[in-house]
Amino acid sequence: MKKIMLICMFLIGISAVSRAQGGQRMSAADRVKQMKTDLKLTDDQAAKITAVYEAQTKSMDSLRNAGGDRSAMRPMMQASNDKIKAILTADQQAAWQKMMDERRARMQNGGGGGTPPPNK
Numbered sequence: 001m002k003k004i005m006l007i008c009m010f011l012i013g014i015s016a017v018s019r020a021q022g023g024q025r026m027s028a029a030d031r032v033k034q035m036k037t038d039l040k041l042t043d044d045q046a047a048k049i050t051a052v053y054e055a056q057t058k059s060m061d062s063l064r065n066a067g068g069d070r071s072a073m074r075p076m077m078q079a080s081n082d083k084i085k086a087i088l089t090a091d092q093q094a095a096w097q098k099m100m101d102e103r104r105a106r107m108q109n110g111g112g113g114g115t116p117p118p119n120k
Helices: 002-020 028-039 043-065 070-087 090-108
Strands: none
Touching (some): 028 043, 070 090
């Protein structure tokens, strides 16, 4: 029994360490699921946006694997964002833009979330 408990604690510890080191990028399905909740997407919108994100992921992975110029990723992301914006209603676009702005601000303040660093 002690061995099983020790193994479980070891696996939980390994899992926690791997998450603390950055974890994985969100999948297209996870991103759309979050958007569906936040923006109240229809099933049709969700399907279209999933296709946009999957195409973006495929293109970016190809670029990474080929050792290409990472500066080419920004135009890919912008093109995907433009396609997504065209799928959304005006109200959804406004809410989505607000979410994107907040995300960008978090990334500039130390990456990804949590408490921003104190101002000097």
